[in-house]
Amino acid sequence: MGGASSMFGHLLVAPIALPLATGMILVLLGRQKLALQRTVSVAVTTVGVAVAIVLAVSAAGGDYTVYRLGDWPAPAAIVLVLDRLSALMVLLTAVVALGSLAYACLGTDRKGSHFHALFQLQLAGLNGAFLTGDLFNLFVFFEVLLIASYCLLLYGGGASRLRAGLHYVTLNLVGSALFLIAVGLLYAVTGALNMADLSLRVAQVAPSDAALLRTAGLLLFVVFGLKAAVLPLYFWLPRSYAAATGPVAALFALMTKVGVYSILRVSTLIFGPLAGPAADLALPWLLPVALATQAAGVLGAVAARDLRRLQAYLLITSIGLMLAGIGLFSQGGLSAALYYLVHSTLIIAILFLLVDTISRQRGPSGPRLRPAAAVAQPALLGILFFVASMGVVGLPPLSGFLGKALVLAATPMDGRGIWLWSVTLTAGLLSLVACSRAGSIVFWSTTATSPAHRRATDESRAASAMTTTDGPTLDGANWRTAPVIALLGAVLLLSALAAPATRYTAATAQQLLTPAGYVNAVLPPR
Amino acid sequence: MEVLMASAIGLLTGAGVYLILRPRTFSVIFGLTLVSYAVNLYLLATGRVRAATAPILGPGTSDYADPLPQALVLTAIVIGFGMTAFLVVLALRARITLRTDHVDGRE
Numbered sequence: 001m002g003g004a005s006s007m008f009g010h011l012l013v014a015p016i017a018l019p020l021a022t023g024m025i026l027v028l029l030g031r032q033k034l035a036l037q038r039t040v041s042v043a044v045t046t047v048g049v050a051v052a053i054v055l056a057v058s059a060a061g062g063d064y065t066v067y068r069l070g071d072w073p074a075p076a077a078i079v080l081v082l083d084r085l086s087a088l089m090v091l092l093t094a095v096v097a098l099g100s101l102a103y104a105c106l107g108t109d110r111k112g113s114h115f116h117a118l119f120q121l122q123l124a125g126l127n128g129a130f131l132t133g134d135l136f137n138l139f140v141f142f143e144v145l146l147i148a149s150y151c152l153l154l155y156g157g158g159a160s161r162l163r164a165g166l167h168y169v170t171l172n173l174v175g176s177a178l179f180l181i182a183v184g185l186l187y188a189v190t191g192a193l194n195m196a197d198l199s200l201r202v203a204q205v206a207p208s209d210a211a212l213l214r215t216a217g218l219l220l221f222v223v224f225g226l227k228a229a230v231l232p233l234y235f236w237l238p239r240s241y242a243a244a245t246g247p248v249a250a251l252f253a254l255m256t257k258v259g260v261y262s263i264l265r266v267s268t269l270i271f272g273p274l275a276g277p278a279a280d281l282a283l284p285w286l287l288p289v290a291l292a293t294q295a296a297g298v299l300g301a302v303a304a305r306d307l308r309r310l311q312a313y314l315l316i317t318s319i320g321l322m323l324a325g326i327g328l329f330s331q332g333g334l335s336a337a338l339y340y341l342v343h344s345t346l347i348i349a350i351l352f353l354l355v356d357t358i359s360r361q362r363g364p365s366g367p368r369l370r371p372a373a374a375v376a377q378p379a380l381l382g383i384l385f386f387v388a389s390m391g392v393v394g395l396p397p398l399s400g401f402l403g404k405a406l407v408l409a410a411t412p413m414d415g416r417g418i419w420l421w422s423v424t425l426t427a428g429l430l431s432l433v434a435c436s437r438a439g440s441i442v443f444w445s446t447t448a449t450s451p452a453h454r455r456a457t458d459e460s461r462a463a464s465a466m467t468t469t470d471g472p473t474l475d476g477a478n479w480r481t482a483p484v485i486a487l488l489g490a491v492l493l494l495s496a497l498a499a500p501a502t503r504y505t506a507a508t509a510q511q512l513l514t515p516a517g518y519v520n521a522v523l524p525p526r
Numbered sequence: 527m528e529v530l531m532a533s534a535i536g537l538l539t540g541a542g543v544y545l546i547l548r549p550r551t552f553s554v555i556f557g558l559t560l561v562s563y564a565v566n567l568y569l570l571a572t573g574r575v576r577a578a579t580a581p582i583l584g585p586g587t588s589d590y591a592d593p594l595p596q597a598l599v600l601t602a603i604v605i606g607f608g609m610t611a612f613l614v615v616l617a618l619r620a621r622i623t624l625r626t627d628h629v630d631g632r633e
Contacts, residue, residue, distance in 0.1 A: 136598060136601070140601065140605070143605045143609070147608065147609065147612065150612060150616075154616070159623055159624055159631065162616070162619060162620045162623055162624060162631060163620070163624065163630065163631035163632075165616060165620075166551065166616060166617065166620055166629060166631065167629070169609075169612070169613055169616060170546070170554055170558065170613070170629070173558050173562075173609055173613065174546065174558070174561070176605075176606075176609070177558075177561050177562060177565045180565045180568075180569060180598075180602055181565060181568060183598075184565075184568055184569045184572040184595070184598070185572070187572050187594070187595070187598075188572035188573075193594075
C-alpha cells in the first residue's frame with residue numbers, strides 16, 4: 001500500500017465505507033428518532049472532515065497512496081488512488097457537506113423521511129468518484145451519487161420538484177448510457193479499464209482503431225460535460241437546482257465538480273499529450289466551450305427573476321471559468337482553476353443556504369425577485385449576502401478575486417488571452433450587476449411592515465421557539481446563519497492562506513501534468 | 527452472427543432514441559429501457575462475438591471468452607434495472623400529482 005503503514009492504508013477507504021455504512025443503517029430508521037439520526041449523521045460527517053484532513057496532509061508531500069480493494073493486484077482489480085487532486089476534492093466535499101448538513105439539521109430534514117440516509121449515500125458516491133482509479137468503477141460511483149441525488153432533489157415533494165426531477169433523471173439516464181458506450185468502446189480498443197493502465201495503452205492503439213479511440217474519449221467528455229453543466233448541456237441545471245431545498249442545492253454544488261474533476265483527471269491521465277492517436281483530445285474543445293458556458297451562464301444570471309435561479313446561473317458561470325483555466329492546460333492554468341474551484345464551490349454552497357434563509361423570511365414571495373416583505377434579520381442577512389456576492393463576483397479581498405486573477409494571469413497573451421480576458425471580465429461585471437440588483441430588491445425594495453412581514457417574523461419566532469420531542473432545542477430559524485457564517489469562515493481562511501493554498505494547487509497541477517508518477521504508483525513494476 | 531448483433535443494437539438504439547424524444551413519460555421510459563438493452567448487448571459485444579468458447583480460462587483451455595464484459599454487463603443490468611424502477615415510480619407520482627403524463631409536467 002504505497003509503503004504506508006497498514007493502518008493508514010485502510011484509512012483511504014474510510015471516506016467511502018463510512019458514509020455508505022452509515023447511510024445503510026440510517027435507512028432503517030426512516031422518520032423515527034430524528035435526533036439520533038442527526039447526531040449520527042453529523043458525527044460521521046465530522047469524522048469525515050478529520051479523515052479528509054489526514055489524507056490531504058499525507059498527499060501534500062506528493063506521494064501516491066494506492067489502496068487495492070481485496071488486495072488484488074492492479075490492473076486486474078479495482079484500486080483507489082489518493083493523490084493531491086483527489087485529496088483536495090475529498091476535503092472540499094467533507095467541508096461543504098458538514099456545512100449543508102448542519103443547516104439541514106435546523107429544520108429542513110423534517111420535511112420528509114430518509115434525509116440523512118440519502119445525504120450519507122450521496123457523500124459515499126462523491127468520495128468514491130474522487131478516489132477511484134478505475135473507469136468502470138467511476139461509472140458505478142456516478143450511479144451511486146446520482147440515485148441519491150434523484151431522491152434528494154425530490155426531497156420535500158411538490159409539483160415543481162417533480163417536474164424538474166423527471167427531466168433530471170431522464171437526462172442522467174441517457175448520460176449513463178453514453179458513459180457505458182464510451183467505457184465499452186475504450187475497453188474494446190485498449191483492453192483496459194484501470195486508468196493508469198489506460199494511460200499506457202492508449203498510446204499503443206493501432207492506427208486502424210484510432211478513430212474508435214477518439215470517439216470513445218470524446219463521448220466520455222460529453223458525459224462529463226453533462227455532469228459539469230457546460231454550454232450545450234447545462235439546461236437541466238437551473239431548473240433542478242432552483243427546485244431543490246437549500247442544503248440539497250448546496251451539496252449539489254459539489255456534483256458539478258465531479259464532472260470537472262473527471263474532465264481534469266481523464267484529460268491529464270489518459271488523453272494527455274503522450275496519448276499517441278488520441279493526444280490532447282479535449283484540448284481544442286475545452287477553452288471555447290468553457291468561455292461560451294461562462295457567457296451563457298452570466299446572461300442567465302442577469303435575466304433571472306428568482307434568487308435561486310440567479311445562484312444556479314452563477315454556478316454555471318463559475319464552471320465556465322474553471323474549465324477555461326483547465327483548458328489552458330499549463331501548470332499555471334490548472335493551479336488557478338483548482339484554487340478557483342475550491343473557492344467557488346464554497347461560495348455557491350454558502351449562497352444556496354443563504355438564499356434559502358432569505359426566502360423563508362420573505363414570506364409568500366420567497367425567492368422571487370420583486371418587492372416584498374423585508375426579511376426578519378435585515379442587517380445580518382444583508383451583510384452576509386453582500387460578502388458572499390462579493391466572493392461570487394470576484395471582488396477583492398476574497399479568494400474569488402484571487403482565483404480569477406490567477407486564471408487571467410496564467411493566460412498567455414495570444415488569441416486565447418484576448419477571448420479569455422474579455423469574456424471573464426465582462427462576465428464579472430454582469431454578475432456584479434445581477435447580484436447588486438438582487439440585493440437591492442431583496443433588502444431595500446421592501447413593502448414596509450406589511451402583514452406578510454409580521455407573519456413571516458412570527459413564523460420564524462414560532463419556529464425558533466418550537467421544541468418537539470425528537471428535535472434538539474437548537475432547532476430554529478435564528479440559528480440558520482451559523483453554518484453559513486462557518487462556511488464563510490472557510491472562504492476567509494482560503495483568502496488569508498492564499499500562499500500555502502496556491503502552493504498546494506500548483507503542486508497538484510504539476511503532479512497532474514506528469515502522469516507517469518500515477519502510473520508507476522498504481523501498476524506493478526514493469 | 528456479427529451482422530445480427532450489430533443490427534439488433536442499431537435497431538434497439540434507433541427505436542429507443544425515437545421513444546425518448548416522445549412527449550409522454552411512458553414512451554420515454556420505454557425508450558430508455560430499449561436504449562439500455564442496446565447498451566447491454568453492445569457491452570457484451572465488446573468482448574468479441576464468439577460462439578462455443580470456454581466461459582473462463584482453466585487448465586487446458588486456450589480459447590476462452592473475455593469474462594470482463596460479462597461482469598460489466600451484469601453490473602450495468604442491475605443498475606439499469608434499479609434506475610428504471612425508480613423512474614417508473616417517479617413518473618407515476620408525477621402523473622398523480624401533476625394530473626398529466628406529459629414530460630414537462632403540463633400540457
